[in-house]
Amino acid sequence: MKIQLINPNTSQPMTQKMAQAAQAIALPGTQIIATQPQHGPKSIESAFDDVIAAAALMDEIADGYHANVDAHIIACFGDPGLDAAREIATAPVIGIAEAAFHAASLVCRRFSVVTTLSSTVPTAHHLLEHYGFAHLCAQVRATDIPVLDLEKHSEAVYQQLVNECWQAIHQDNAQAIVLGCAGMADIVARLREALPVPIIDGVTAAVTFAESLVRLGLTTSKHGHYAVPKTKPFIGRYQHWNR
Amino acid sequence: MKIQLINPNTSQPMTQKMAQAAQAIALPGTQIIATQPQHGPKSIESAFDDVIAAAALMDEIADGYHANVDAHIIACFGDPGLDAAREIATAPVIGIAEAAFHAASLVCRRFSVVTTLSSTVPTAHHLLEHYGFAHLCAQVRATDIPVLDLEKHSEAVYQQLVNECWQAIHQDNAQAIVLGCAGMADIVARLREALPVPIIDGVTAAVTFAESLVRLGLTTSKHGHYAVPKTKPFIGRYQHWNR
Amino acid sequence: MKIQLINPNTSQPMTQKMAQAAQAIALPGTQIIATQPQHGPKSIESAFDDVIAAAALMDEIADGYHANVDAHIIACFGDPGLDAAREIATAPVIGIAEAAFHAASLVCRRFSVVTTLSSTVPTAHHLLEHYGFAHLCAQVRATDIPVLDLEKHSEAVYQQLVNECWQAIHQDNAQAIVLGCAGMADIVARLREALPVPIIDGVTAAVTFAESLVRLGLTTSKHGHYAVPKTKPFIGRYQHWNR
Amino acid sequence: MKIQLINPNTSQPMTQKMAQAAQAIALPGTQIIATQPQHGPKSIESAFDDVIAAAALMDEIADGYHANVDAHIIACFGDPGLDAAREIATAPVIGIAEAAFHAASLVCRRFSVVTTLSSTVPTAHHLLEHYGFAHLCAQVRATDIPVLDLEKHSEAVYQQLVNECWQAIHQDNAQAIVLGCAGMADIVARLREALPVPIIDGVTAAVTFAESLVRLGLTTSKHGHYAVPKTKPFIGRYQHWNR
Amino acid sequence: MKIQLINPNTSQPMTQKMAQAAQAIALPGTQIIATQPQHGPKSIESAFDDVIAAAALMDEIADGYHANVDAHIIACFGDPGLDAAREIATAPVIGIAEAAFHAASLVCRRFSVVTTLSSTVPTAHHLLEHYGFAHLCAQVRATDIPVLDLEKHSEAVYQQLVNECWQAIHQDNAQAIVLGCAGMADIVARLREALPVPIIDGVTAAVTFAESLVRLGLTTSKHGHYAVPKTKPFIGRYQHWNR
Amino acid sequence: MKIQLINPNTSQPMTQKMAQAAQAIALPGTQIIATQPQHGPKSIESAFDDVIAAAALMDEIADGYHANVDAHIIACFGDPGLDAAREIATAPVIGIAEAAFHAASLVCRRFSVVTTLSSTVPTAHHLLEHYGFAHLCAQVRATDIPVLDLEKHSEAVYQQLVNECWQAIHQDNAQAIVLGCAGMADIVARLREALPVPIIDGVTAAVTFAESLVRLGLTTSKHGHYAVPKTKPFIGRYQHWNR
Known part of the structure; x- marks a missing residue:
């Protein structure tokens, strides 16, 4: 199975370090796809950093969706954008x-x-x-x-x-x-x-729980709370979300 | 006093409608500065819309800050980005x-x-x-x-x-x-x-409460929770936050 | 507008001090009507003092009602008699x-x-x-x-x-x-x-919030919880409440 | 033992009815002293009635105190004035x-x-x-x-x-x-x-629990919350509380 | 009335000590029947001890039931087996x-x-x-x-x-x-x-409250939560529960 | 790894059905050891059944301990005896x-x-x-x-x-x-x-989470709450717990 591990900050060394820890705990058949946004703060240490990182993170979720990953992990201890990610993803999403x-x-x-x-x-x-x-x-x-x-x-x-x-x-x-x-x-x-x-x-806990959900055939409920958002106009730097 | 009224979605007619309601209730000496982000969704109806709008909204708070407004109002019922706005603003911030x-x-x-x-x-x-x-x-x-x-x-x-x-x-x-x-x-x-x-x-309640805080000389505590975020590198479409 | 500021204890100097603070923060058109009960304790520092002051306070609320005040403030930090005052008043009532x-x-x-x-x-x-x-x-x-x-x-x-x-x-x-x-x-x-x-x-916060409610056209809901009490016989020192 | 059963409203038939029920359940050696305030509403059906009755009730508690009762019962389902009564009484006080x-x-x-x-x-x-x-x-x-x-x-x-x-x-x-x-x-x-x-x-539950506390030698803690209130000036219809 | 006082551990001296305290507080007409399980731990100081003692305690409740006691007291501060006891008893059950x-x-x-x-x-x-x-x-x-x-x-x-x-x-x-x-x-x-x-x-509090419930004619509700369990097969050391 | 799956009731067909479901979801290297107590009720449908089953279940946990299992699962929806099991086990214990x-x-x-x-x-x-x-x-x-x-x-x-x-x-x-x-x-x-x-x-969720804990190297904390119980005398049908 493919698990997308998203580091929501823009520090590459941190992404790599996490990727190693994640791959080390993962099951033999699990591929960890580590990624990070191309936009946003180098670290997340305030509500402000969190808000910016959450928006940037949505693009990564979309990429994971198009790459048909089996689960997404948001690997920052504030779980930025978790609810929003669950809306736009179809695979399960877990915060660390x-x-x-x-x-x-x-x-x-x-x-x-x-x-x-x-x-x-x-x-x-x-x-x-x-x-x-x-x-x-x-x-x-x-x-x-x-x-x-x-x-x-x-x-x-x-x-x-x-x-x-x-x-x-x-x-x-x-x-x-x-x-x-x-x-x-x-x-x-x-x-x-x-x-x-x-x-x-x-990080490692999230990997095993993501694998568990996939093995159990469980994915985020699309009934109610996490239903796919209505499409609508987006402008400016978010116009790629026009759907 | 100057109160910045931010409509976090990008629908201009809605901004104008709110501005009228706000100005109508405001005190004689209060100037309502109505605004909306140049980026983001036309309406906010999901956690996803909320996350995008919150990030876009930060620019408006910064504009209000540079315009020396006495208070900011976030005029969407989900109060998007309220905690983050309180960190980067020095004037009080109220959600509707x-x-x-x-x-x-x-x-x-x-x-x-x-x-x-x-x-x-x-x-x-x-x-x-x-x-x-x-x-x-x-x-x-x-x-x-x-x-x-x-x-x-x-x-x-x-x-x-x-x-x-x-x-x-x-x-x-x-x-x-x-x-x-x-x-x-x-x-x-x-x-x-x-x-x-x-x-x-x-909207109207927020205007009178914002005026109340200003008249009482109360502004967001910068001690603890809402302290100004540490400066740090931001990249991509958020590089203007490099400080 | 007229705001009745009730000091629920019977210490006149305290009433005057509050009245000054209240008038100082009030809007230009607001008249602060400061008052205190003619019955009860000189200070409120126990549940017992609170119970006596609350009963005495009801007369002041009634006076304010007959004087057509636009709002009542109960200016003791225990908010004595607040729910009861909301029942018998028609204008909004706020505790400090x-x-x-x-x-x-x-x-x-x-x-x-x-x-x-x-x-x-x-x-x-x-x-x-x-x-x-x-x-x-x-x-x-x-x-x-x-x-x-x-x-x-x-x-x-x-x-x-x-x-x-x-x-x-x-x-x-x-x-x-x-x-x-x-x-x-x-x-x-x-x-x-x-x-x-x-x-x-x-005290000052209550003045601005009372003014806010009046300006917003909001008054205590008379539907349910704060409905006007049924009239009934009262005897002894409370017989003036016979209605 | 002597248990004071206070009906906080001023309806005598109700007092008598309660007194009978209380005496019927009481232990052989228990004397029920039923009483009601000489001031206040004929029934208690609102927060306003409750506030007036609570103040009037304090006199009954004082009477029970001087009569050396072993426990007081406040026999109205709103338990009016319970905390205040516990402050001024030395015997235990129970609400129904x-x-x-x-x-x-x-x-x-x-x-x-x-x-x-x-x-x-x-x-x-x-x-x-x-x-x-x-x-x-x-x-x-x-x-x-x-x-x-x-x-x-x-x-x-x-x-x-x-x-x-x-x-x-x-x-x-x-x-x-x-x-x-x-x-x-x-x-x-x-x-x-x-x-x-x-x-x-x-009413009957309160009688047996009051007897239980007396038999157990337990009375309201005077340490902290229910300490005897400070003496202070009271004026007007409450001047008898000057102590 | 007869009150069964169950010490859920198997230490006889403790049972006797409790029995004395219980009898000393009990009403003249109350007979304290002190007992302890014939199975289980000598003291209860962990969840494990509690689980074993609770099962053993059920036999004592059954004995009390057959002896027509008016109430049962479970005299260990963890109240082991209280809910289960209320299911199988018809008299009220109180934990200390x-x-x-x-x-x-x-x-x-x-x-x-x-x-x-x-x-x-x-x-x-x-x-x-x-x-x-x-x-x-x-x-x-x-x-x-x-x-x-x-x-x-x-x-x-x-x-x-x-x-x-x-x-x-x-x-x-x-x-x-x-x-x-x-x-x-x-x-x-x-x-x-x-x-x-x-x-x-x-222990003494439980005795007076148990007596209170009996005098009030109150016993555990058999409607819902504490209904008598369905009979069913039990095997091994619990086969005496086959009913 | 070896996972002990305990059906706390004494119905063998139910144990087998669970064992199949558990083995079907388990990782290739996982051995499911399904078991059930030799004592207790055929089904668990009340607090009473739960109390008996919990005590009987402790023997199964001890067996699993001696068989060096890597995790225990308590497979009844009431999670009977979970806290007690965590005290006496050293491997992690999960309720379904x-x-x-x-x-x-x-x-x-x-x-x-x-x-x-x-x-x-x-x-x-x-x-x-x-x-x-x-x-x-x-x-x-x-x-x-x-x-x-x-x-x-x-x-x-x-x-x-x-x-x-x-x-x-x-x-x-x-x-x-x-x-x-x-x-x-x-x-x-x-x-x-x-x-x-x-x-x-x-049942299947518990299997994947138990595997997750084992893979993560996490086991029940023996510091505080779930510390190993003190040894002490047990008598009667529990004398095998004398340690």
């Missing part, structure tokens, strides 16, 4: 925050999220409420590591992360840690060795 | 759904929303939850009148609306009606004469 | 706690309330739940300044308040401060200069 | 709506309330939310029987009630019925014979 | 956690639970949510005293408990303390003397 | 109701559950609340088909199911259907052809 929360809820009753900049905390809270997982989340913790610094893999970045995880365990009584950023996928293995609780990464 | 819910909650304990297409119902429910007004809303009712048909002012459209309002009163025990579309502003007067409960229009 | 919460929710996503005695904290929590703003309130903080000491304007009182506000900002991550007492209106200006977040005073 | 909801929650997972006028429905909903029983209540149903008509004991009144109860059972899947009025106590026996589900009357 | 929460909610607006091992904390939270009392609970505090050590009555155990209660009062602003274990019944008197807030013990 | 709700929430925003006897409806509601999916569930519908009749595969049973599904779509606006019974797995294919919305079966 969503996937991480689902996985966490299957292995514990109380998790903390460890994320990057504190400006992304409100989005995480909003998603927890929206999906129905808020009652399981003890705390959303920001390390104040800028997203793009995660690419650098430095020892200092790792130390900040592991310290924040320990604080989640000791202060929040967290029973599992959800990593709140797509760019953390490759640090997971190291954190798992260092920490006594499950460490959950949304 | 938000304004309508606030007004309704001051005059009743149970209202129904009467909106256009059923595809906009999920957005209304989401906003009610997000703002904290869900407990006051009996029902969100769709008339399945396309947004742009509202411009035509036909007797048939009015009859559909007034019938739906009566059903809200009789079946939901609604004590007030919130009109769930910016394009309904000019039908308000007629509905008020026909119906025994308060009829709430978000 | 309600008004302050509405204003706060338009400029931030997380506020703290700074109030007087800790005995008033449960009432604040109850109102936050009842109106639907609890999810936006980080903390209700008591300074343990008696209400009537606020009139004295001492430097010590100001220092206690400003310290509590700073704690709200640092410990609660509050993005705005709601002042939880009607008697604080005149300290607002000074606090605003000292603090980096919006400072919200219910 | 509260008592009825507690009893219902011990014998079923889904009940409906059958009450009198529809104007009392919002109060019932508010109490259900406030106490934490809303999730167990399927529906609050109004029969639109005026409270004072309940005294008349007519066959027509009984038929209306029993019909409404059957509707609750069939339409709401109610597993028990809470009678939403103090004046219904004497119809309970007849309803129990006619209906296949538990019928819960707040 | 349930009873303690009801009593607490009648005398305060904010309590803390002080319990034994931290492994029992999730169960307490689950029950608070399930019954609707979570909004009144400030904190569930574990002393990490093993259940069976409570039998030993040592001074050290008492000191740990009293310290935890003081922390609840000072840190949580708890207005009352709910003791989260059946084995604590005999320490109640001593704690009450030492602490300034109500101390609530579920 | 849980799995079905997760799958549904990934493909729609509003689903209805179609289940067997109405006596199982309360359990479904309880699980929806407990897991956090209640906001997505429009209705839990009972067909009143006894569980064991599902084995018979009759046309009448199918017609009842498909009719109930259509009602869910038309009356509840359900966007997907969750089948509320393990015994329905083999009717899924036929329902999918007949109905325009996703049909979700918990």
